Amino acid sequence: MSAQSPSSVAGSERTVPEGTTGTDRFGDDKKVVAMRVDGVLQDLFREIPEGSEVEAVTVDSEDGLNILRHSAAHVLAQAVQQVNPDAKLGIGPPVKDGFYYDFDVDQPFHPDDLKALEKAMQKIVNEGQTFARRVVTDDDARAELAGEPYKIELIGLKSAAADAVSSVEGATSEVGGGELTIYDNVRRDGSRAWGDLCRGPHVPTTKVLGNAFKLLRSGGAYWRGSEKNPQLQRIYGTAWPTKDELKAYTDRLAEAEKRDHRKLGAELDLYSFPDELGSGLPVFHPKGGIIKRVMEDYARQRHIEEGFEYVGTPHISKEHLFHTSGHLPYYEDTMFPAMELEGTRYFLKAMNCPMHNLIFSSRGRSYRELPLRLFEFGSVYRYEKSGVVHGLTRVRGLEMDDSHSYVTAEQAPDEIKHLLKFVLSLLKDFGLDDFYLELSTRDEDGDKKDKFIGSDEQWAIATSILEQAATETGLELVPDPGGAAFYGPKISVQAKDAIGRTWQMSTIQYDFNQPERFGLEFQAADGTRQQPVMIHSAKFGSVERFLGVLVEHYAGAFPPWLSPVQVLGVPVAEDFADYLQDVLNQLKRKGIRVEIDHSDDRFPKKIRNASKSKVPFVLIAGEEDRAAGAVSFRYRDGSQKNGVPVADAIAEIVEAVESRKQV
Known part of the structure; x- marks a missing residue:
């Protein structure tokens, strides 16, 4: 909430008696804690110069x-x-x-x-x-x-x-x-x-x-x-x-x-952060590895459907590549220190885009190939300060779903709209559907402009294109002056989770810098050589961070399609284990991830353990179930459905998984 406008506050007139203070003007309103005089925040006890525009600042405003x-x-x-x-x-x-x-x-x-x-x-x-x-x-x-x-x-x-x-x-x-x-x-x-x-x-x-x-x-x-x-x-x-x-x-x-993903990650045996590896370098356990693989497989397939081609690049490069891209002077402090090999300095890569540029420039390109969309799950390494490393949401080793679209200048507006539509639909598939957009531009302060590469005209064109595409989504658009990358403005999707917290998720960045620095060209329809526009986009941002956000969003209770174990079998007694295992095997042949509890725990303890594991479907079998060729369902919310024919049970579970229901 912003401060009240002058027209809504008594005492905002431009003419005030000499010596009048903000306390004189607003002191009777206990919600007013300061004032804005000609656009500048000031304490109430200060005098208001004659002719000033004055606004009340209330305690419940930003x-x-x-x-x-x-x-x-x-x-x-x-x-x-x-x-x-x-x-x-x-x-x-x-x-x-x-x-x-x-x-x-x-x-x-x-x-x-x-x-x-x-x-x-x-x-x-x-x-x-x-x-x-x-x-x-x-x-x-x-x-x-x-x-x-x-x-x-x-x-x-x-x-x-x-x-x-x-x-x-x-x-x-x-x-x-x-x-x-x-x-x-x-x-x-x-x-x-x-x-x-x-x-x-x-x-x-x-x-x-x-x-x-x-x-x-x-x-x-x-x-x-x-x-x-x-x-x-x-x-x-x-x-x-x-x-x-x-x-x-x-x-x-x-x-x-x-919902802390670090705590839930340990409780659900998803991942850990071994001191032996170093700060910010997580390892994924089998169950966490399943979630990570399902996320990647789905995102990879969606990228292919949206016209992207999958590529792969190494984790390390000679120093010169990052000078060419322009990153090294700006980002060296956040990159791991260089290593000397055979008289040449090498860096672990902190970004994938320079290597994608090398793929573009590996041969001649025609306008008929554009948009050319390249995509990879690229491992990058960033030397985050130890004070900001936090679980999966701020790491030093991360995997980015990094894509780059090479387009003509005329194609850029439609490509950004295409990417925004793709981004928002993908986030919704993962259960995040409350968004606003943020438009990050360069700092227009004269002393800080030199931190951004490019002409005023280039920045104006790029910013206008992004703003227009963002506005057409109908979502709220919030300005972020000074938040752009050094090579161009960006849109970021700010998504709210189940408890109302906002997370920066996907980003789309307009880059007029790297194509010029790498000398990227394509042959236009008229035979001339022209420079493409490069558009960066990351849908997850990083797989690690996105997974951490999902753990907290769902409090560890993932929808069936993402759950590492989708069905847990709990026999009432060991006599019914073989029968229940046969049902689980039928589910397994349908691609469902299953487990059975063969522990020596008593049945009530097994049910309590199943509840703690946050598995979406628990199948129970006792004498009545076996005799009827049925199973009993126990759902995550504690509700139960008894005597469900096996074929119906399998159909219900498969449908819930394949439809990606948020249950």
């Missing part, structure tokens, strides 16, 4: 929530330094659904510490301290914060260059913008309780936080995101306008914890 959470981060830092005066302050920005603050402390925080800090925060909140802004010079700030080495470093970054600040996560909330400011927390008697280097704005008083905040967890985080720097202790928290919203959020967290 900006208002960020201000609320940033203020909560300050209260946390104040509480930490009350409890531990030797703690040194790092950075404390708002983030999606919450906030964090980094501290340099002698000992890591313990869960009991977080409970004590919450109590200290509540006391600060109840005191109703106000946030007071002071403009300071760099020298004054250094003198005042002489005991805070990380704050001193941030001041130095601000003095050096704006890019230096923006390169540090969360730093713009501290020293972004023009003036350098410190915010003091002031008690009701006017005394200063605490202060922090900060850009602001903040809520008028700590009372706004009420009791709708919570500290969630703590962990290590390297200063400025570099392993070369000290490791600080990061405390994560959340804050909401009301207690009910806080409870709803913590309930969602609890449900997400139950």
